[in-house]
Amino acid sequence: MRHSNPYFTRRRTLTAMALAGLSLTSWAQAQGTDFPSKTITFSVPFAAGSATDQLARALALAITAETKQPVVIDNKAGASGMLSAQTVARAAPDGYTVLITTNTTHAANEHLYKKLPYDPVKDFAPITGLGKGGQVLVVNASAPYQNVGDLLAAAKKAPGKLSFGSGSSSSRVAGEMLKQLAGVDILHVPYKSNPLAITDLLGGQIDLMITDTSTGVPQIKAGKLHALGYSTRKRSAQLPDVPTIEEAGVKGYDMGYWFAAYAPAGTPPAVVNKLNQLLTRATQSTGAKAFFDMAGSEAWTTTPDELAKFQAAETQKWGKVIKAAGIEAE
Known part of the structure; x- marks a missing residue:
């Protein structure tokens, strides 16, 4: 008859418990059920006071109010948004670093610069569109x-x-x-x-x-x-007396902009979906609505897949515009 050593029995029990704990943690992360459990950082490619910054701050307040977790803003202005985009591309793919950006980093830059420190498609997981404006x-x-x-x-x-x-x-x-x-x-x-x-x-x-x-x-x-x-073919509700540039005589003129959110590539789909839900609700918050009214823009949300397809179409559109405008890649 074998007698078990109390020391080894206890050690095996603790090891099993630790593995079970890790397993449960991994499962929770994969399911997004424990997200968010700490501070989220919104990386913004433009300076404090810019439109993207104002929207990011409104969304951050709404998400903090819902989740009780802090959302901080990290402004990395300069280099046409490349600094911020690169930071998020290199961040841990856990959902706690989110890029709140525009068509600048994810549709135009690849046509304006010969070399980017990030790949607008491969380095990111699309979350949702956020808004559109002129x-x-x-x-x-x-x-x-x-x-x-x-x-x-x-x-x-x-x-x-x-x-x-x-x-x-x-x-x-x-x-x-x-x-x-x-x-x-x-x-x-x-x-x-x-x-x-x-x-x-x-x-x-x-x-x-x-x-x-x-x-x-x-x-x-x-x-x-x-x-x-x-700039768009429809006048701004904020500036109803200001004609569109096309109305003013520049035929064919139409140039708007859009905001969207991205996580680092490899972020678990469940976490991306949780961020999608949080951000979608945040665009309907009082603060976000006030921003859209003030900015003369409107909320625009998507599924991750819809944003990916929209980005692809916009990248092609911006490429044609930039080429037609005779802008040489720097």
Whole structure:
């Protein structure tokens, strides 16, 4: 008859319990049932105060209120969003680092730069679309231009003398599209974010820009900037008296933008789905609705698969626009 050693029996029991614990933890993670159990970080590719930042903060507050877990904002402005995108691409695929971004990082950059430090498709797990909106063509309130026609006439009279700023690819391509369709030569001045470009526009260092409405409208309403045209084919509810750029005479002009959320590639599908649910509900929160109303944009949510397909179509569209605008990859 064999007598068991109490020491080894206890050791086997503890080992079994530990393995069971690990198994349960892994199962819970795979099912997303324990998510989130700690702080989530929203990485934002643009500066504090930008449209993407404002939306991210509204979503963060809503998710914190629902889950009781903190959601912090990590602004990594610069390099057309590449710093933030690269950070998330390299983050642990556990759902606790989320990229709140735009078409800049996930549709335009691959056509604007010869080499990216991330792959917009392979390095990410799409979560959901977040919103869509348009941009507004603005000049300093003291500028002599009363409408788009005045501005373009001045640009044609003095090729290369006027300058436009941009702090995102949406803003950049919108300006380049205006040049291409109107047949004018306007100097491009790059910025790390649209708010920084607005500062120089107010200071007279640049002559115009096409910016997201959440950045431009407060300055327009304060009387510091003058709105000449809206970038999509439908007027902004916030600026109903401002004609679209196409209405103002630039035929075929239509350039909007979109927000979306991505996790690192390899994030468990159950966690992605949980994030999808949290973010979808967050877009309907009071804070998010206030942002969309203020920005003149609207909530737009998708399934992960729908976002992947939309991104593919948008990437092709932006590629054609960038090529037609004659923008050379840097």
